[in-house]
Amino acid sequence: MDKIKFTVVIPLYNKEKHILRTLDSITSQKYPAAEILIIDDGSTDEGPALVEKANIENVRLISQQNQGVSAARNRGIAEASFEHIAFLDADDQWLPL
Numbered sequence: 001m002d003k004i005k006f007t008v009v010i011p012l013y014n015k016e017k018h019i020l021r022t023l024d025s026i027t028s029q030k031y032p033a034a035e036i037l038i039i040d041d042g043s044t045d046e047g048p049a050l051v052e053k054a055n056i057e058n059v060r061l062i063s064q065q066n067q068g069v070s071a072a073r074n075r076g077i078a079e080a081s082f083e084h085i086a087f088l089d090a091d092d093q094w095l096p097l
Contacts (some may be wrong), residue, residue: 002011006084011042011069015090016047018065023054025093033086037076042066047090080090 008026019038026033031096036056040063051061062079064072072076077085081088 004084005032005082006086007032007035007037007076007080008086008088009073009080010036010038010049010088010090011072011076012038012043012045012090013066013069013072014045014047016043016045016050018091019047020050020054022088022090022093023051023056023059025095026088027056028096029094030097034059035060037062037079037082038090039072039076039079040066041069041072044058064078 026036036059038051040059041059042065048061064075073087
């Protein structure tokens, strides 16, 4: 059976203390995401810099002016390369599967 390719969309706004743990929880899954889009919604902390330093192959950081979490999710949908999309907040994590 072919594995479904999917995009994970993560709105990011001032979550520098959590974003790396969130990314680790995604990349540690048995069924990896084909693409992880982090939509920086005008963060004023170091969250976006931490994402860039993590240098994860399938992560794309997209910056926009602060418009709120719904606008960030919608931007992620618009930028997604795959039909299937999963949403995760920047301070949440997926348990191992």
